[in-house]
Amino acid sequence: MELWFTEEHTDDVRFSIKVEKSLYSKQSKYQNIDVLQTKSFGRMLVLDDSIVISEKDEFIYHEMMVHVPMMVKPDIKRVLVIGGSSGGCVRELIKYDTIEQIDVVEMDEELVQVCKKYFPKIARSFKDERVKQIIGDGLKFVRKKDDVYDLILVDSTDPFGPQESFFTREFYGHCSRALTEQGIMVTQQESPFYPHTANAMHRAVRRMEELFPEVQLYQAHIPSYPAGYWLFGFASHYDNPVHNVDTRAWLSLKIKTHYYNEYIHFGSFAIPNYVMEDLENDTQSQ
Amino acid sequence: MELWFTEEHTDDVRFSIKVEKSLYSKQSKYQNIDVLQTKSFGRMLVLDDSIVISEKDEFIYHEMMVHVPMMVKPDIKRVLVIGGSSGGCVRELIKYDTIEQIDVVEMDEELVQVCKKYFPKIARSFKDERVKQIIGDGLKFVRKKDDVYDLILVDSTDPFGPQESFFTREFYGHCSRALTEQGIMVTQQESPFYPHTANAMHRAVRRMEELFPEVQLYQAHIPSYPAGYWLFGFASHYDNPVHNVDTRAWLSLKIKTHYYNEYIHFGSFAIPNYVMEDLENDTQSQ
Numbered sequence: 001m002e003l004w005f006t007e008e009h010t011d012d013v014r015f016s017i018k019v020e021k022s023l024y025s026k027q028s029k030y031q032n033i034d035v036l037q038t039k040s041f042g043r044m045l046v047l048d049d050s051i052v053i054s055e056k057d058e059f060i061y062h063e064m065m066v067h068v069p070m071m072v073k074p075d076i077k078r079v080l081v082i083g084g085s086s087g088g089c090v091r092e093l094i095k096y097d098t099i100e101q102i103d104v105v106e107m108d109e110e111l112v113q114v115c116k117k118y119f120p121k122i123a124r125s126f127k128d129e130r131v132k133q134i135i136g137d138g139l140k141f142v143r144k145k146d147d148v149y150d151l152i153l154v155d156s157t158d159p160f161g162p163q164e165s166f167f168t169r170e171f172y173g174h175c176s177r178a179l180t181e182q183g184i185m186v187t188q189q190e191s192p193f194y195p196h197t198a199n200a201m202h203r204a205v206r207r208m209e210e211l212f213p214e215v216q217l218y219q220a221h222i223p224s225y226p227a228g229y230w231l232f233g234f235a236s237h238y239d240n241p242v243h244n245v246d247t248r249a250w251l252s253l254k255i256k257t258h259y260y261n262e263y264i265h266f267g268s269f270a271i272p273n274y275v276m277e278d279l280e281n282d283t284q285s286q
Numbered sequence: 287m288e289l290w291f292t293e294e295h296t297d298d299v300r301f302s303i304k305v306e307k308s309l310y311s312k313q314s315k316y317q318n319i320d321v322l323q324t325k326s327f328g329r330m331l332v333l334d335d336s337i338v339i340s341e342k343d344e345f346i347y348h349e350m351m352v353h354v355p356m357m358v359k360p361d362i363k364r365v366l367v368i369g370g371s372s373g374g375c376v377r378e379l380i381k382y383d384t385i386e387q388i389d390v391v392e393m394d395e396e397l398v399q400v401c402k403k404y405f406p407k408i409a410r411s412f413k414d415e416r417v418k419q420i421i422g423d424g425l426k427f428v429r430k431k432d433d434v435y436d437l438i439l440v441d442s443t444d445p446f447g448p449q450e451s452f453f454t455r456e457f458y459g460h461c462s463r464a465l466t467e468q469g470i471m472v473t474q475q476e477s478p479f480y481p482h483t484a485n486a487m488h489r490a491v492r493r494m495e496e497l498f499p500e501v502q503l504y505q506a507h508i509p510s511y512p513a514g515y516w517l518f519g520f521a522s523h524y525d526n527p528v529h530n531v532d533t534r535a536w537l538s539l540k541i542k543t544h545y546y547n548e549y550i551h552f553g554s555f556a557i558p559n560y561v562m563e564d565l566e567n568d569t570q571s572q
Contacts, residue, residue: 004300012304012326014290018297040298040480057479060558193343193509194326221507221515221558223479228514229507259558267553272346272507272545 005036005044007051009226010194017041023118028110030162035118041224043118045086047111048161053086054224058122061188062088063260064220064232064268069151069184070096071250071265072234072241076150077101080178082138082166084155085111091125095255102131103149105138107162139165145178152179154187159200167200169207172235176211182238189217192275193227201231202282208235216241217275218268220259231275232268242269291322291330293337295512296480303327309404314396316448321404327510329404331372333397334447339372340510344408347474348374349546350506350518350554351439355470356382357536357551358520358527362436363387366464368424368452370441371397377411381541388417389435391424393448425451431464438465440473445486453486455493458521462497468524475503478561479513487517488568494521502527503561504554506545517561518554528555 003019017038024035034046042055053061066089070076078101081089085106093102104126106112112135116123126133134141142152152175159167166187175185189204190197201217208215212235222230234241247262289305303324310321320332328341339347352375356362364387367375371392379388390412392398398421402409412419420427428438438461445453452473461471475490476483487503494501498521508516520527533548 006302010326012324014300014302016300016302018299038298040296059560193507219507221479221505221513223513223515227507227509229509258560258563261556261559263556264558265556267556270547270549270551270553272550273547274345274544277544 005038005046007049007226010196013194015226017044024114026110028108030108031111033111033114035114044224045115045119047157050158051224052157053088053119055119057222057224058086058088060220060222060259061230062092063257064218065089065153065155065186065188066092067255067257067260068218068232068234068241068265068268069186071247071262072239072245073150073182073184074098074246074249074253076184078149079103079151079153080105080142080145080149081153081155082142083157083163084153086115086119087123087125089153089155090128090131091122094125094128094130096253100130102128103134104131105134105136105141107135107137109135139171139174142171142174142178145174147177147180149178150180150183152183152185154185156188158190159204167204167207169210172207172211176237179237183236184239185212185233185235187233187235189231189233191225191227191229192231192278193229197226198278199282202279205233205279206283208233211235213237214240216269217271219271220268242266291324291332293335293512296482299480301512303330310400312396314394316394317397319397319400321400330510331401331405333443336444337510338443339374339405341405343508343510344372344374346506346508346545347511347516348378349543350504351375351441351472351474352378353541353543353546354504354518354520354527354551354554355437355472357533357548358525358531359436359468359470360384360532360535360539362470364435365389365437365439366391366428366431366435367439367441368428369443369449370439372401372405373409373411375439375441376414376417377408380411380414380416382539386416388414389420390417391420391422391427393421393423395421425457425460428457428460428464431460433463433466435464436466436469438469438471440471442474445476445490453490453493455496458493458497462523465523469522470525471498471519471521473519473521475517475519477511477513477515478517478564479515483512484564485568488565491519491565492569494519497521499523500526502555503557505557506554528552
C-alpha cells in the first residue's frame with residue numbers, strides 16, 4: 001500500500017509527498033502533531049496538516065531567520081526565539097561565540113518532546129549552555145520584558161492556527177518594547193503568491209510599520225513550503241538591513257552555511273514588483 | 287465530478303491543480319499537448335504532463351529570460367528565440383524599440399496553432415512586424431548561422447523530452463558561432479532542488495563552460511514549476527552579467543515589468559551555497 005501526505009496550498013492546489021512511514025501522530029493540547037518519514041524530503045514535522053520542517057530543506061528557513069539579522073548587527077548578545085521548538089534557529093544562533101543568551105519560548109510541551117525525540121540532530125542545539133527553554137505563551141512572556149533583547153525571532157506557524165496572536169499589533173508592540181534600542185525583530189511572513197497568505201502578510205506588514213520605522217521584506221526559495229516561495233519580515237528602530245552592512249566582518253567569522261551567503265543577503269531583499277504592488281494596493285484599499 | 291491534473295516532480299512528490307475544464311488534449315507529431323482551465327493558475331499549457339506555462343505566473347519566466355540580458359547589453363538588435371511558441375519571450379522583447387529582428391524557431395506546428403488559439407493575449411506579440419516565425423528544428427536552423435544574433439534565447443522544454451538536443455554540447459557550439467562577438471545566450475536550466483533535474487543542469491553548465499568564458503546561473507521564484515525554484519543560464523564571450531551593468535540606462539527605457547526590476551537583476555545571480563556546492567562536487571566526480 002502506498003501512503004501519501006497531501007498539503008492543500010489552496011482549495012485548488014495540492015502538494016503530495018509519498019510517506020515511507022508515519023512515525024508519530026497525535027493531537028496535543030494545541031494542535032495535531034505528525035512526524036513522517038519520506039524519501040524526497042527526509043523526516044518531516046507536520047502541524048495541523050501543514051509542513052513545518054523537512055530534514056531536506058529546513059536549513060534554508062533557519063539560516064535565513066538567523067544570519068540575515070546577524071549580518072546586519074554582529075554584536076547581538078541576547079536573543080529571544082518565539083516558537084522554534086525544533087531547535088533549527090538555535091542551531092544557527094550558537095554558531096556565534098558572541099551571543100550570550102538565547103531564550104526559547106514554546107507553548108506546546110508535547111511538541112518540544114516530539115522534536116527532541118524525532119529530530120535529535122537539530123534539537124541537540126538546546127544543550128548549549130547559553131540556551132534556556134521555556135514552556136509558555138510567547139505573547140505573555142514577551143509582554144513582561146522591557147529593553148532586554150537585541151534580537152527577537154518570531155519562528156511561528158501560520159497566522160490561521162493556534163499562533164495567530166503572533167501576527168497581531170499587540171504582539172508586535174510587546175516585541176518592540178522588549179527589544180533594546182538597536183534591536184531587530186525577524187518574523188516568518190508566509191508565501192506572497194497565493195491570495196490568502198499574501199493578505200495575511202499584508203496585514204502583518206502594516207502592523208509592523210505602525211511600530212517600527214524600518215520594515216523590510218526578504219525572501220527565500222523553500223521547496224517544501226507553498227509556492228516554494230517564502231517571505232520574512234525584518235523590523236528595527238534603527239538599522240536598514242541593506243545599507244551600511246559590513247560583509248567583511250561577517251565573513252571573518254567563517255560561519256558555515258548551506259544556503260545563506262553575503263550575496264544572498266542583498267539578493268533576498270530584492271522583492272518582485274508584483275509582490276510590492278499587491279502590498280501597496282491592498283494597503284490603499286483598507 | 288472533480289478533475290485534477292497532477293505533475294510528478296519526482297517519483298515521490300506530486301503537484302496537483304484542480305481543473306475547471308480541459309480545453310484541448312491531443313498528441314502532436316512531437317508531444318502530448320494539453321490546455322487546461324484552472325482557478326488558481328488560470329489557463330495552463332501542459333506538454334507531456336509537465337506544466338510549461340500558466341497564465342498566473344508565466345510573466346516571471348518570460349521576464350527573467352528577456353530583461354536580464356537586455357539590462358546587460360541594451361544595444362541588442364537581432365534576437366533568435368528557440369522554442370518560445372507561446373510568444374511570452376517575444377512579448378517582452380518587443381517592449382524594446384531598439385530591437386530590429388526577432389526570429390522564433392519552433393518545430394511543432396500544432397503547438398504554435400494551439401498557443402495562438404488558446405493564449406491569444408500572449409501570442410498576439412507575433413503580429414509585431416519585427417517578428418518572423420519559422421517552423422523547423424532549432425538545432426538545424428542555428429547550425430547554418432554565423433555571427434548573426436546578438437541574443438539567443440533557448441526557451442526549451444525539459445532536457446528529457448523531444449528537446450533534449452537543446453542541452454547538448456553540439457547545440458551550444460552552434461549557438462556560440464551564431465552569436466555576434468559580444469552576443470549573449472540565455473537558457474532555461476531547470477530546478478536545482480530535485481536531483482534528476484539538478485544533474486541535468488550540472489551537465490548543461492559544464493557544456494556551456496567549455497564554449498563560453500562567461501557562464502553564470504541566475505534564478506527566479508516560479509510557483510508552477512518544480513520546487514517553485516527555477517534556474518537560467520547566462521553565457522557570453524564578453525559580458526559579465528553583474529559587473530559594469532548600467533541600471534540607469536535600463537531604467538530610462540521605462541520598461542513595464544511585473545516581476546523583474548534592477549534589484550532582482552543582481553539578486554537573481556546570488557545563488558545559494560548548496561546549489562553551487564552540488565555543481566562543483568558533481569563536476570569533480572566526473
